[in-house]
Amino acid sequence: MSLKALPLLFINLGGEMVYILHQRLHAQNIDGSKSQKVINDIISTMYNRRYMEEIFKPQELHSKKAMRTVFDRLAHASIMRLNAPSMDKLYDLMTMAVKYHVSLCSRPRDLLLVTLNHVDGLRAMVPNQTSVIATLDDLYENIIQTYAKMGEGELQVIRQTLLSFFQDMHVRVSIFLKERQQNQTGRFVLPSGGPVPEGTKIPGKIILYSEKGDVRQCKQFNPGPRYQEAGKQGSLEKIGDRVITLGTNMYATHKSSDATTSRAEGRALVVKKTTTNTVDLSCPDPNAKAQLDLLSTLIGSDKVKQSAFRVNLFNNDEEEESYESPVVGQLEQENIEYVNIDARHSEHRYLAKVMGDMNIGASKRRDDDLLDLMDQA
Structure with a gap:
C-alpha cells in the first residue's frame, strides 16, 4: 500500500x-x-x-x-x-x-x-x-x-x-x-484495443533473437482487438494538453x-x-x-x-x-468482525476454568461476597 x-x-x-x-x-x-x-x-x-x-x-x-x-x-x-x-x-x-x-x-x-x-x-x-x-x-x-x-x-x-x-x-x-x-x-x-501506452509497441509480433542479439525469426499473429500507436504524451504543465x-x-x-x-x-x-x-x-x-x-x-x-x-x-x-x-x-458494515469462542470445548479447559472462577453465584463463602469485600476496603 x-x-x-x-x-x-x-x-x-x-x-x-x-x-x-x-x-x-x-x-x-x-x-x-x-x-x-x-x-x-x-x-x-x-x-x-x-x-x-x-x-x-x-x-x-x-x-x-x-x-x-x-x-x-x-x-x-x-x-x-x-x-x-x-x-x-x-x-x-x-x-x-x-x-x-x-x-x-x-x-x-x-x-x-x-x-x-x-x-x-x-x-x-x-x-x-x-x-x-x-x-x-x-x-x-x-x-x-x-x-x-x-x-x-x-x-x-x-x-x-x-x-x-x-x-x-x-x-x-x-x-x-x-x-x-x-x-x-x-x-x-x-475496453480492449485502442492506443497502446506510451513507450510500448502494438501487439501482434513475436521476435526471436540469437545469442548475439541478432533477429533470428519474426512471427506475426492476430492480437484480436485493433491497436494503434500511442499519440503524443500528455502535458504536465500548468496549462497544457x-x-x-x-x-x-x-x-x-x-x-x-x-x-x-x-x-x-x-x-x-x-x-x-x-x-x-x-x-x-x-x-x-x-x-x-x-x-x-x-x-x-x-x-x-x-x-x-x-x-x-x-x-x-x-x-x-x-x-x-x-x-x-x-x-x-x-x-x-465496515470493520465489523465477530469472533466466537466456545469455552465448553475440551481444547479450552483453561478458559472454562477462568469462566467458572468468575461465576459469583458458585461461591458459598460469605467473605467472598462482593459487598463484604467492598466494606473491608
Missing part, C-alpha cells in the same frame, strides 16, 4: 463532487450569484493550503467512513444544504466516476493527467476569481512536486492502492449504462436526467436505507480525526450560515424516497 495515494484520491473525488454540484445548481435554476458562491466556497475550503499540507503528508488512506464524512462536511462548506439521500447519491456518483477513471488508466502516469484534468475543470468554473485560482495554483504545484518525478513502479503501487479502496463498490450510473461502459451489476466494461479525457467534466455534455444512479441488484451485501445526514465515525484513525478537526475549523462549522438553500440530486420525490445507497450500506 502506498503512503502517497491519499492526495490523488482526495483531489479527484473533490473534482467530481464540484462537477456534480455545479450541474445540479444549474439544473435547479439556482441564482447565479448563489451558485458561484457555493462553488467558490467549496473549492477554497477543500483545497485550502493548510488542509492540503495535512493531506499531502505521507499516510495511509482514510477509512471509507472517514472519507465519506470529510466530503459530507465539505459539501456543506457554503450556504448550500443537502439532505441525507442527496448526500448519499452525491457520494455514490463521485466514487464510481473516480473508480472508472483509475480503472481506465492505461499506464500509471495517466493518474497525474486525470488529476490535472480535474484541476483544469475546476479552474474553468471560477473565472476571474483571483483567490480561488491562486488556491488551485498552489494545488497544482503540490501535485507536480510530489508526483512528477516518481517512477512508473511507484505510481503503479498508488494505482493499486486506489483500486483497493474502490473494491466492492458497484453502483449503477445512468451515464455509464447508456454508453455501455457499465453492466447491470454495476461493474465496468473495460492533457491528451486524455478522463477526469474532464462528463456532466457538461449530458442532461440533468443523466446524473442519476439506480440501485445495484444481485448483490450479497444487505443494503440499508440511511436516515441521518452524517456517517458515524467510531474509533477513526488519528490522522483522519485530526484532519476532520482542522476541516471543521476551516469551514467554521459552529457559525450559523445565513440564506442557506437546499439542493436536491433527484428528479422527483419518488426517486428520492426509494433511493438506497449500496456504498453507504457497505460503510455501515
Whole structure:
C-alpha cells in the first residue's frame, strides 16, 4: 500500500463532487450569484493550503467512513444544504466516476493527467476569481512536486492502492449504462484495443533473437482487438494538453436526467436505507480525526450560515424516497468482525476454568461476597 495515494484520491473525488454540484445548481435554476458562491466556497475550503499540507503528508488512506464524512462536511462548506439521500447519491456518483477513471488508466502516469484534468475543470468554473485560482495554483504545484518525478513502479503501487479502496463498490450510473461502459451489476466494461501506452509497441509480433542479439525469426499473429500507436504524451504543465479525457467534466455534455444512479441488484451485501445526514465515525484513525478537526475549523462549522438553500440530486420525490445507497450500506458494515469462542470445548479447559472462577453465584463463602469485600476496603 502506498503512503502517497491519499492526495490523488482526495483531489479527484473533490473534482467530481464540484462537477456534480455545479450541474445540479444549474439544473435547479439556482441564482447565479448563489451558485458561484457555493462553488467558490467549496473549492477554497477543500483545497485550502493548510488542509492540503495535512493531506499531502505521507499516510495511509482514510477509512471509507472517514472519507465519506470529510466530503459530507465539505459539501456543506457554503450556504448550500443537502439532505441525507442527496448526500448519499452525491457520494455514490463521485466514487464510481473516480473508480472508472483509475480503472481506465492505461499506464500509471495517466493518474497525474486525470488529476490535472480535474484541476483544469475546476479552474474553468471560477473565472476571474483571483483567490480561488491562486488556491488551485498552489494545488497544482503540490501535485507536480510530489508526483512528477516518481517512477512508473511507484505510481503503479498508488494505482493499486486506489483500486483497493474502490473494491466492492458497484453502483449503477445512468451515464455509464447508456454508453455501455457499465453492466447491470454495476461493474465496468473495460475496453480492449485502442492506443497502446506510451513507450510500448502494438501487439501482434513475436521476435526471436540469437545469442548475439541478432533477429533470428519474426512471427506475426492476430492480437484480436485493433491497436494503434500511442499519440503524443500528455502535458504536465500548468496549462497544457492533457491528451486524455478522463477526469474532464462528463456532466457538461449530458442532461440533468443523466446524473442519476439506480440501485445495484444481485448483490450479497444487505443494503440499508440511511436516515441521518452524517456517517458515524467510531474509533477513526488519528490522522483522519485530526484532519476532520482542522476541516471543521476551516469551514467554521459552529457559525450559523445565513440564506442557506437546499439542493436536491433527484428528479422527483419518488426517486428520492426509494433511493438506497449500496456504498453507504457497505460503510455501515465496515470493520465489523465477530469472533466466537466456545469455552465448553475440551481444547479450552483453561478458559472454562477462568469462566467458572468468575461465576459469583458458585461461591458459598460469605467473605467472598462482593459487598463484604467492598466494606473491608
